[in-house]
Amino acid sequence: MLRRNFRLHRGLLAQCCQSVRSFSLTSCRRDILDVSALPGRVQPKYKESSASSLLSLHWPEPPRNILIIPKLHAPKVTASALTFANHIHSEYPNLNLVFERRIATAIHGSLPFPIYASDPSQFPDKVDLVTTLGGDGTILRAASLFSLHASVPPILSFSMGSLGFLGEWKFEEFKRAWREVYMSGSHIATSDLQGPHTQVATNGRPDADEGRLHNSWEGLRGKSMGLTRSSKILLRHRLKVGIYDAAGININEQLIPAPATEPQHPTTQTTNSLDHARGDETLAGSRPFHAVNELVIHRGPNPHLAIIDVYVNNHFLTEAVADGILVSTPTGSTAYSLSAGGSIMHPLVKTLLITPICARSLSFRPLGLPLNTKVVLKLSEKNRGRELEVSIDGKRRAAVTVGMEIRVEGETVGRTSSGGWAGGVPSVIRSPIKGDGERDGIAEDDDGWVGGLIGLLKFNYPFGEGQ
Numbered sequence: 001m002l003r004r005n006f007r008l009h010r011g012l013l014a015q016c017c018q019s020v021r022s023f024s025l026t027s028c029r030r031d032i033l034d035v036s037a038l039p040g041r042v043q044p045k046y047k048e049s050s051a052s053s054l055l056s057l058h059w060p061e062p063p064r065n066i067l068i069i070p071k072l073h074a075p076k077v078t079a080s081a082l083t084f085a086n087h088i089h090s091e092y093p094n095l096n097l098v099f100e101r102r103i104a105t106a107i108h109g110s111l112p113f114p115i116y117a118s119d120p121s122q123f124p125d126k127v128d129l130v131t132t133l134g135g136d137g138t139i140l141r142a143a144s145l146f147s148l149h150a151s152v153p154p155i156l157s158f159s160m161g162s163l164g165f166l167g168e169w170k171f172e173e174f175k176r177a178w179r180e181v182y183m184s185g186s187h188i189a190t191s192d193l194q195g196p197h198t199q200v201a202t203n204g205r206p207d208a209d210e211g212r213l214h215n216s217w218e219g220l221r222g223k224s225m226g227l228t229r230s231s232k233i234l235l236r237h238r239l240k241v242g243i244y245d246a247a248g249i250n251i252n253e254q255l256i257p258a259p260a261t262e263p264q265h266p267t268t269q270t271t272n273s274l275d276h277a278r279g280d281e282t283l284a285g286s287r288p289f290h291a292v293n294e295l296v297i298h299r300g301p302n303p304h305l306a307i308i309d310v311y312v313n314n315h316f317l318t319e320a321v322a323d324g325i326l327v328s329t330p331t332g333s334t335a336y337s338l339s340a341g342g343s344i345m346h347p348l349v350k351t352l353l354i355t356p357i358c359a360r361s362l363s364f365r366p367l368g369l370p371l372n373t374k375v376v377l378k379l380s381e382k383n384r385g386r387e388l389e390v391s392i393d394g395k396r397r398a399a400v401t402v403g404m405e406i407r408v409e410g411e412t413v414g415r416t417s418s419g420g421w422a423g424g425v426p427s428v429i430r431s432p433i434k435g436d437g438e439r440d441g442i443a444e445d446d447d448g449w450v451g452g453l454i455g456l457l458k459f460n461y462p463f464g465e466g467q
Contacts, residue, residue, distance in 0.1 A: 032104050035118035035126050038065050038096055042128045044154060045185070046233055046421040053348055054429060055421070057154060057231040058185025062217055063128035065116075067098045067153070069142045071134030077160050080171055081133050082110055087175065089113050092182065098127060120145045127153050129181065133171065135161015136335070140393045143238075143292045143425050147392070148256070150290075150411075154233065154426040156181050165334055165452045168430040181428055184231040186217040232431060235424030236331045236347055237371060238411040240288035241295050241392055246403030250286035255397050291392045292425055293332030295408055297377055297400070298324025298357060300389035305360060307383050311376040312369065319380060322359040324388075327352060327375055327408045334457065342366040344459075346449060352410050371410030378405040 042063050046055035066088065070081040085097050089111075097115050099107070104117035118126075123145050130153050132138045139157050146152045156177060159167025169177045242250050299306040308325055310317045328337040330345035333353055338344060342355035343366055350371040356364045369375070379388060379402050387399040390406060400406070413423035430448055453459040 031114050032101075032108050033114050033116045035065075035098055035116045035122045038098075038116060038126050041065070041124075041126055041153070043151070043420070044128075044426075046235070046426065052232065054232040054234055055426075056185070057181065057233050057426075057428070059182075060185075062094070062186070063182065064094070065096045065098055065126050065128050067123060067127040067130045067142075067145075068103075069100065069130065069132045069134075069138060070103065071138045071161060074134070074160075077133050078107065080158075080160065082107060084131070084133070084171075084174055084178075085111060085115075088178065098123075124149045124151070129153050130155045131178075132157045132167075133160050134167075135159065136166045137161065137394070139166045140292055143290075144393060144395065147290045148252075148287045150422055152425045154181065154231075154428055156428045165456050166331070166427070168428060168448055173430075177428075177430070180431065181231050183217065232429040234347060234427045234429050235413050235421065236292060236427055237329050237350065237413055237424055239291040239295055239327060239329055239352065239408055240411050241291055242286065242288050242407045243390060243398055243400065244405050244407065246401075251398075252286045252289060289392050289397065290411060291332070292329065293335045293393045294326050294328035294337060295406065296324055296326050296336065296357075296391045297388055297406060298391070300387070300399075302386050302388075304386065306386075306388050307380040308388075309378045309380050310354070311378065313374050314376075318364070320356055320359065320364065321361070322356045322364070324357040325377055326355040326357060327377075328355065329353075329410070334452075337366070338457075340366075343368065344453070350410070350413075352408070372412070373409065375408045376405055377408070379403065 042059065042061055042065075044063075045058045045060065047058055049056055068081055068085060071077040081103075088095055088097060099115055099117050101117040101119065104115055108115050130142050132142050132155060138161060139155065142155055143152065156169070157167045158169050158171045158174060158177070160171055161167065241252075243252055243255065245251050297306070297308060305321050306324055308320045308322075310320055310325065326332075326337050326340055326342065328335070328342065330347045330349050330351060330353075333342055333345040337353055337355045340355045340357045342353050345351060345353065345368070351368050352371055352373060352375070354367040354369065354375065356366070379400055381402050383402055385402060387401050389396060390398045390400055411423045414421065416422045
């Protein structure tokens with residue numbers, strides 16, 4: 001009996017030791033931390049240049065909270081996102097990497113450091129810079145996280161999708177691209193990270209309003225490329241969209257999915273003082289949706305043509321009988337609008353486009369209007385109760401019925417009373433380097449856009465056996 005009890009106690013002791021040993025050897029689980037614990041957003045400055053119509057990015061202090069958005073359901077892109085995250089963490093340890101919650105849950109076990117996640121409602125107050133890895137759809141997904149806000153963080157995009165007309169950088173360039181964006185306006189020259197050189201103080205004369213070098217930028221490695229180097233920014237125009245019911249009440253807030261609603265606390269983000277100064281009455285009463293590409297109202301699964309009354313600046317323009325109507329930005333002119341027969345517009349042109357989708361009348365041609373034009377699309381009573389669908393940047397937002405209307409106008413992009421810039425989506429433009437080849441007189445502003453037309457859209461591409 002005593003021997004059996006001894007064997008029993010020894011077995012229990014062994015199990016206990018094994019459990020303790022197993023626990024002690026297990027690596028610490030990296031938690032997914034909440035974004036609410038992060039410091040507030042750093043607002044960059046954008047400066048004009050006489051040599052370019054693009055803006056220059058200047059950080060008043062180093063960005064801290066970086067939102068990384070990879071393409072969904074793409075294992076190769078996810079692997080690249082992990083490579084990018086590991087590089088940022090090892091070379092810039094003071095940065096906080098933020099992911100959408102579903103992405104963070106899937107990848108945090110593959111990263112040896114903690115990451116941050118939350119519902120998108122907290123991103124506008126916390127995220128300093130957005131990095132996308134994917135195609136144009138990934139960029140639109142990133143921009144949609146700020147669709148109810150006038151201020152959007154700069155977006156650094158790596159083209160890893162099927163088309164990538166909006167993507168500026170190749171992923172192989174991620175070290176140079178990241179360093180240029182991070183160091184932009186820091187008084188430390190951007191550089192090639194391949195060398196082990198230590199950054200030294202320079203004798204350049206900083207601008208009067210930029211102050212001294214922030215401590216977080218000191219001691220970073222790299223070869224000097226000149227103090228005047230900064231990332232170029234293209235502010236892409238957006239549309240402001242309001243959806244109104246038959247009683248004239250704005251129902252935008254009712255169309256937002258629950259996770260995307262704004263938190264019920266005061267926001268610290270900068271408002272667009274240009275809009276407040278103008279007293280925007282068209283979209284008053286509720287915050288507008290913002291669209292980077294287009295607003296679409298279409299017949300959906302209904303086999304009958306949609307009948308839509310179109311008003312421009314409160315004047316009746318036409319009764320559109322078509323599969324639908326597109327109102328797009330210059331950026332969206334190379335998307336759905338182009339497939340529907342619309343014109344291609346340079347992204348710096350201040351305009352909005354009205355493009356019919358399969359109109360019954362061949363005389364209904366696409367229109368280009370000034371950016372500040374107020375367009376109203378109202379469902380005609382001739383639709384006989386049929387619902388039409390409204391989509392913004394490819395996301396279905398509402399089903400509208402007779403008496404409802406959609407009010408659209410271009411978002412104002414320009415200087416605020418504080419001297420900063422408001423409106424638009426700040427897109428980081430790839431800077432050319434030596435070895436890119438001859439530019440043949442193409443302006444720096446147009447380099448990526450013209451290259452996209454030729455290389456991706458095959459603009460005026462010759463055909464025939466002799467070509």
